[in-house]
Amino acid sequence: MNSSNETLQLCDLPETMKAIVLESPSETFALQEVELPLPQCDDNEILVKVEFVGLNPLDAQFAKTGFCKWQYPHILGLDAVGTVVQANKGQFPSVGDRIMWHSSLAEQGVLSEYAKVPNFAVALIPENLPSETVAAVPCSGLSALIAVEKIQINEGDTVFIDAGAGAVGQFAIQLAKQRGADVFTMASKHNHKLVKKLGADAVFDYKDKKLCEKITTALGPQGFDAVIDTIGGDSTLRNIELMRFCGRIACLKSLPILTPELMFRKAPNISIVSLGGAWLANSLCAQQRMSFMNNQLLESIDNGDITVPKIAHVSFNAEAITQALHHQLDGGFTGKQIVEII
Template sequence: MKAAIIQQYGTADQLEVVANIPTPTIQADEVLVENYAISINPIDYKARQGLMQHLFKWQFPVILGWDLAGKVVAIGSAVTNFKVGDAVFARPDIDPRGKNGSYAEYTAVKADKLALKPQNISYAAASAVPLAGQTALQMLRKLEIKSGQKVLIQAGAGGVGMYAIQLAKQAGAHVVTTASQANHDFVISLGADQVIDYHKNNIQDVLTDFDAVLDTVGDVAGGISILKKGGRFLTIAASLSKEQQHSPGKVVMSGWVAPNSQDLTTLANYIANRKIKIVLDSTFPFTTAGMRAAHIRSETHHARGKIVVQIKN
């Protein structure tokens, strides 16, 4: 099969689409998905740079990628809830060998990570949901967002922020977000009630008494400082010091997405009922140049919505 591989850690120039990669074999609890579209997340370029080596000992050539949408082409003997021909999407598990990423024509996916793709969206749009959408849903759950609460969502124009704004509004929260001036109309169109231009203001200079903060940019000190007593802070973009974890009168956490069919189906239902929209920053072809350009776009830190690669039409 065709896959985008890296032969060593480094710049986007390491990415290469080649044709001679073995198609994954599936275990009893897996399905084989033919990928129609995949999306790019910041973890992809961090992994490509070698920044995940403390967590994963991969063997080269490595296939990166943790978002896919496509069709089921084979099912394992223990899989009962999907069938060949189903249109699905998923954030597959991270393969400990580094061989089963989504930058490929086929990926083996545990059935308990899959959900049926909403029929009202394209494969490209569907591929933009699993990782960022489940992150937003699960982190807002940990923050225990309730109706009427004041919530700050950092980087509202990014992949996670775009879903988090919409989900927090669904929960009835008053949502404040951060974005560059050029993205203010965009985040307001997603439902944000107030936007802070982070180039002009530090959050701690303009915000106070927040019930919850979802930190996607690593501003731990600023986020904790704007909480009211009993407020909850969660970061997905930084590690916490002991002092920060034990901030008096505040709940301070970090989080890591735990993909599962149930949460992805919840998102699919929101999408099918048009309660969540998906915005694509850009779409690239599944070529060496396309994969490199997609990574370079992600590394700008200024994608508006999600970056997608189209594998099959």
């Protein structure tokens, strides 16, 4: 650790670590297992023994396309849970603390035995919460919470949530219901029971050819007050059509081409949700805000106010993680894939 301050260590540390890396992006990517030197921390960074990593659709997408800030081989993974093993004396969190975080998209990821992270960007895990449960939270939970706050859901609002059975959708349904909204969503028929249990008031089959007609019949002609758009593309255009005039929409994907006629007719208030932007914009305030929101989510889960998606375990080896990410790209995946780092 590059610091003039005294550093504390939980235990003797190895010189190298096992990591799962992407040698180069492609449609048929296959990850590799390598040995790398332990990360060297700056003054405001802590070293963490990674215990669980949550896999996200974003990990799979960038394994295909790569990212402009990456150098290869690149360690994948954005969501991690682990124990602080090295920190400056007096630094918070301290050695031995169990933490969760969503890491920088521009830096090396967390699918490794050890990782470094700025101390102000992490959330302290409540004692009673299992680490594997917590690993399912950061990307999907934060995205849902930021979306709900950006579209300013109030009691009595009608809210449409795309892909209700997805991880973001499951968190978003619960958060919207906590704020008193009437929640409409869509999912595969076999997931209707799940999303209703989470609080959805009306559920539609996303494969239904008369989807828009049935939503309009159930909702009435006024349109939704707000939408959480998780899919993007043509779904964004459909969702804006389903909104009332000057409705609010939070988009988690890039915007499609929006015609002037649609913009003038609907005048939507569009918000973009970008967790990676907090790092790419080098916004210390936004990074600290994510830490605060992660603590907020953990408190709600610890209190039993929010449940996390069902967890599917993935082994910490290149072949298993490669298969898991391709499975996400195939679509129709419900729940969260969690890698235990052992």
